[in-house]
Amino acid sequence: MKKIAILMAVLMLTLALASCGLAGEKTYTVDNLSITVKGFFTEQNELNEEYDLILISPEVGVMILKETFAEFEEAKLDTDMSVKEYAEIVMEGNKLTGAPTEEDGLTYFTYTAEADGTEFTYMGFCFRGTDAYWLVQIYCPTEDYEAKKPDMMEWAKSVSFD
Numbered sequence: 363m364k365k366i367a368i369l370m371a372v373l374m375l376t377l378a379l380a381s382c383g384l385a386g387e388k389t390y391t392v393d394n395l396s397i398t399v400k401g402f403f404t405e406q407n408e409l410n411e412e413y414d415l416i417l418i419s420p421e422v423g424v425m426i427l428k429e430t431f432a433e434f435e436e437a438k439l440d441t442d443m444s445v446k447e448y449a450e451i452v453m454e455g456n457k458l459t460g461a462p463t464e465e466d467g468l469t470y471f472t473y474t475a476e477a478d479g480t481e482f483t484y485m486g487f488c489f490r491g492t493d494a495y496w497l498v499q500i501y502c503p504t505e506d507y508e509a510k511k512p513d514m515m516e517w518a519k520s521v522s523f524d
Contacts, residue, residue, distance in 0.1 A: 483507040
């Protein structure tokens with residue numbers, strides 16, 4: 363009986379630490395892009411086939427989209443554009459207002475959208491790889507955005523290309 367009580371205490375402590383955001387970091391890779399996130403994420407790629415990688419946690423989501431230079435050439439778009447110009451095209455294509463932000467070496471835009479009665483704030487980080495432009499969208503419920511934004515920025519800074 364004492365062993366069960368100790369096991370339950372350890373389990374409760376583990377769950378408490380996990381819920382406090384003390385879960386470990388994990389790096390996910392799709393094609394030649396890698397991103398490191400902290401928390402309990404699962405891959406949910408079946409949610410939307412348009413994206414190359416979808417990560418979901420109880421608090422935050424990450425969606426990654428690769429747009430190859432070949433796709434840009436087919437659409438008669440410049441493959442030598444800056445990341446900011448790419449962000450502007452993404453915003454225009456999705457009818458988002460405002461302008462991209464350049465901060466801490468990152469280029470991104472923000473927007474809100476509602477799903478299942480909850481408003482979410484998205485940060486759309488734009489990158490240029492060796493053969494494609496990448497859109498890394500990190501989102502959370504709007505009510506949690508200010509608290510989660512530093513983590514979201516940190517994860518975006520972890521993006522690297524092989």
